[in-house]
Amino acid sequence: MGQFLPFTKQALKNLFSKPATTQYPFVERVYPERTRGHVDIKNDDCILCGMCMRSCPPGAIKVDRAGKSWSINRFDCIQCGYCVEKCPKKCLSITAGYQEPGPEKFSYKVEVPYEPPKPAAKPANIAAATKEG
Ligand code: SF4
Numbered sequence: 001m002g003q004f005l006p007f008t009k010q011a012l013k014n015l016f017s018k019p020a021t022t023q024y025p026f027v028e029r030v031y032p033e034r035t036r037g038h039v040d041i042k043n044d045d046c047i048l049c050g051m052c053m054r055s056c057p058p059g060a061i062k063v064d065r066a067g068k069s070w071s072i073n074r075f076d077c078i079q080c081g082y083c084v085e086k087c088p089k090k091c092l093s094i095t096a097g098y099q100e101p102g103p104e105k106f107s108y109k110v111e112v113p114y115e116p117p118k119p120a121a122k123p124a125n126i127a128a129a130t131k132e133g
């Protein structure tokens with residue numbers, strides 16, 4: 001008889017508690033906090049330094065300085081978060097929501113408005129000395 005007691009206790013507990021499962025797809029799944037879903041960029045803050053591209057183990061990120069764009073192949077990304085850690089401008093983040101499967105790999109590309117600073121003009125006396133020398 002005593003062996004049934006733990007079972008009865010669990011059965012009664014389950015009877016009066018909420019189910020552990022959800023009625024997907026009728027109930028939308030809420031991602032847990034800190035889910036490593038996909039990498040997002042605030043492209044207005046990007047300075048096209050390329051640190052994210054160099055730190056990405058599978059080479060999922062491409063930074064094109066000349067073309068002023070940043071792109072990621074989400075199918076190659078392993079959500080390790082190195083790019084987020086390395087970005088000096090803190091413009092990358094990993095947010096909830098996974099890349100949906102598809103028949104072909106494709107890149108997500110954004111334009112980056114960053115204008116690199118123009119090299120400062122040399123003071124006249126240094127410019128003249130460089131010419132003479
Ligand atoms: S999370 Fe990792 S794999 Fe994904 S883009 Fe960033 S560095 Fe690359």
Ligand code: SF4
Binds near residue numbers: 041045046086087089
């Ligand atoms: S996202 Fe960050 S690390 Fe990557 S190029 Fe832009 S500023 Fe540099």
